Amino acid sequence: MxxxxxxxxxxxxxxxxxxxxxxxxxxxxxxxxxxxxxxxxxxxxxxxxxxxxxxxxxxxxxxxxxxxxxxxxxxxxxxxxGKEEDRLVQESRWSEEILPETNLLQADLDFHLGNLTIAQAADKKVNCRLEYEGTQPVWDFSQKEGSAKLAIQDRSHKTFGITFGSAGFSQADFRGWDRKEWQVELDGSTPLELKLSSQVSKNDLDLSKLRLKSLELCLQVAKANIRLGEKSDTIRVNLEQDLSKVNLWVPKESAIQLQKDVDLGGISYSHLNIVKADQVEAETGLTGHPVIHLTYQGALCKLNIRGY
Incomplete structure (x- = not known):
């Protein structure tokens, strides 16, 4: 041979x-x-x-x-x-209040190697609990001219290698992941534009109680469960996936305009209102139900759309 x-x-x-x-x-x-x-x-x-x-x-x-x-x-x-060494995981907690005159929240998150949860805050605030090992995440929050901007960048790094001692080879540590947890809570009354880049991670995004205007999601070797709600008339969603899987939950009565450009990927949906571009204007007249403009692109990926 x-x-x-x-x-x-x-x-x-x-x-x-x-x-x-x-x-x-x-x-x-x-x-x-x-x-x-x-x-x-x-x-x-x-x-x-x-x-x-x-x-x-x-x-x-x-x-x-x-x-x-x-x-x-x-x-x-x-x-x-399970031959991983115990790690020292640290935690950062902070909270910022949204001003009454703020009418737009722009959130830009960069996350990898762990589990991320995004949900509604109990009050008009941004609450974050960020676990990390080694380098602390970099975050910035500012408000001016009626707009609030939140940026969080994950700076954790891989910790793997081969250790040699006086007697030669002593240990192999193949840990290329970090089982940290991030919990981000956003104000549900302020219109939201969310941008998320997530790599080698699990993401649970409950956006159903947020006034979501747009979602830009870039996944690489990741899983995501996303739930959209009815607090916005129009939602623009851009999903870019590589070696990833997304479960997208939408209100059953919502109208979905779907555009896709996928290599070696798949999409499944059933009992949903999929409309063409020339039908979107008519669908926007539906009261109480959002129109979702969904762009789906990537390679070796899977998207499941379900109604609730």
Whole structure:
């Protein structure tokens, strides 16, 4: 058997096993952050294979499939066995009051490696509880001329590597994820424009009680559950996904204008009011029910739209 055929087979088997473990719940999707981070080692392994596969030392080329197997299955196995060291997770809490004259809230969030929850605040405030390890998230909140702006940037980093002691190899830590929790509560009476970039994460966005005007969501290797409400007449939603899955819940009586540009992805919906562009103006006359302009694009992604 040619070494390149063996290597390709090993890669497919290993990737398939990790996806299987993801679907069965044994391994979290965050493990792909670690697997993809080893890309320089994959290039080195391929180089060794190319150099030696047609030489007298062609047995050295076996390093290539072994390397791929170790660095793809290794992080998944390490997470499954639960051999992670305890981490010191710190927490930042703060709250800002929305001024009475503020008529627009613009929120820009950058999040990765953890679980994010967005919901309505109990009062006219912005409340945040942000967990972090190492570097504290950077946040800024300002209000002027009737507009409030909130920006939060996640600065956490991956912590994985191989440790060598006086006796040689001592520990392998494949942690490329951070199980932190972010909880963000936004004022439900102020019109909201929300922009979220989320990577290697799980996102629970209950926007049903917020006056949402627009949502821009960029996901990479992530999951998201999004619930829209009826507090706005028109909602513009732009979903950009790569290796991600989104469950979108909308009011059953809402009208949805859908535009999609997806490679190797899928979309499912049933018993919903999907309208064409020339029908949107007529649908806006429906009282009490929003019109949702939904743009869906990405690769290797899945979108499920359900009514409630």
């Amino acid at each position: 040619k070494i390149q055929h063996l290597r390709n087979g090993v890669i497919l088997v290993c990737i398939g096993l990790v996806f299987l473990f993801n679907n069965l719940g044994y391994v979290d999707w965050e493990v792909w952050e670690t697997i993809l981070s080893w890309w320089p080692i994959y290039l080195i392994a391929l180089g060794i294979e190319i150099v030696f596969r047609n030489s007298k030392l062609k047995l050295v080329a076996i390093i290539s499939p072994l390397t791929f197997a170790f660095f793809i299955l290794g992080p998944a196995w390490w997470q499954w066995e």
